[in-house]
Amino acid sequence: MEKEDQYLVALAVGSQDTAAFGELIRRHQSQVRNFLRKLSGDIFVADDLSQECFLHAWDKLQTYSGHGSFIGWLLKVAYTTFLQSKRKSKRYAEVIGEAAYVAQTESRSYTEDSNEVSDLDKLLAVLTEEERAVMIMSYACGLSHREIGEATGMPVGTIKSVIFRGKEKIRTRFDIKDHQHG
Amino acid sequence: MISKIINMAEKMKDAEDRLLESMFHSEPIADDGFSSRIVTRIRRRMWLRRLALPIAMFVGGSIAIKPLAQLSVAVSKLLTVMPVELLETPVAWIPQPQYVVVGAMLLAAAMLGLRMLEE
Numbered sequence: 001m002e003k004e005d006q007y008l009v010a011l012a013v014g015s016q017d018t019a020a021f022g023e024l025i026r027r028h029q030s031q032v033r034n035f036l037r038k039l040s041g042d043i044f045v046a047d048d049l050s051q052e053c054f055l056h057a058w059d060k061l062q063t064y065s066g067h068g069s070f071i072g073w074l075l076k077v078a079y080t081t082f083l084q085s086k087r088k089s090k091r092y093a094e095v096i097g098e099a100a101y102v103a104q105t106e107s108r109s110y111t112e113d114s115n116e117v118s119d120l121d122k123l124l125a126v127l128t129e130e131e132r133a134v135m136i137m138s139y140a141c142g143l144s145h146r147e148i149g150e151a152t153g154m155p156v157g158t159i160k161s162v163i164f165r166g167k168e169k170i171r172t173r174f175d176i177k178d179h180q181h182g
Numbered sequence: 183m184i185s186k187i188i189n190m191a192e193k194m195k196d197a198e199d200r201l202l203e204s205m206f207h208s209e210p211i212a213d214d215g216f217s218s219r220i221v222t223r224i225r226r227r228m229w230l231r232r233l234a235l236p237i238a239m240f241v242g243g244s245i246a247i248k249p250l251a252q253l254s255v256a257v258s259k260l261l262t263v264m265p266v267e268l269l270e271t272p273v274a275w276i277p278q279p280q281y282v283v284v285g286a287m288l289l290a291a292a293m294l295g296l297r298m299l300e301e
Contacts, residue, residue: 051219
């Protein structure tokens with residue numbers, strides 16, 4: 001898979017092959033869109049951002065060195081796109097604000113089955129933006145700490161402490177540990 | 183070796199990690215034309231970028247035609263008051279203004295044609 005990705009990247013960069021890049025989009029669009037949906041909390045905003053992300057990725061494709069996974073690099077572009085758009089957008093602040101309000105008024109325990117988007121939004125709303133991005137990359141996208149470090153520009157040690165801090169917040173607020181043992 | 187150990191340590195997940203994974207889990211999103219929409223946008227952008235230079239040259243040339251023609255007339259008037267000996271050789275080198283304009287337009291059209299063929 002990784003080698004195939006790198007071959008497609010080489011084709012896209014070398015001969016401006018949009019079909020090869022299209023194949024890369026088909027392979028990774030689900031992960032990128034899921035990442036941005038969870039990060040922004042808004043499906044429509046996330047899909048717009050995903051499109052912008054892939055357009056940026058096309059423009060910057062020659063900067064992908066081939067070290068590390070392509071999805072890791074793509075999520076780095078997605079995260080940068082998200083941060084850039086957030087500075088411009090007021091809508092993001094409104095969505096997150098609403099989710100944080102709901103989380104405050106409706107704190108509850110989670111079961112393994114309650115993984116609906118709205119519940120996850122409430123859970124994510126207690127985290128800082130940085131924690132949210134790192135937790136999503138780790139638990140939703142399955143990236144290693146090294147890959148998350150490359151995507152966010154943070155050292156691996158910092159990634160570990162961000163995850164620890166995020167888990168601690170979720171545990172305190174949503175009573176996960178009690179549920180786990182009970 | 184060390185990196186393998188680190189990866190193994192990372193993979194040793196506890197029950198809490200597995201619970202978090204299940205909470206963060208979501209079904210794959212169907213493509214439903216998403217990738218082809220982006221590829222279409224990329225192709226359109228590439229096409230526009232390739233056209234930008236010839237179009238800019240054409241527009242710039244069209245705007246510059248009048249002042250260029252006036253400048254040429256002014257220069258030719260200036261040349262008539264200069265001594266004949268001084269002018270004999272250089273005048274032969276200067277093309278007529280209409281040829282300059284036509285040449286520039288032909289050049290722009292040729293570049294545009296080449297870009298289209300390349301595409």
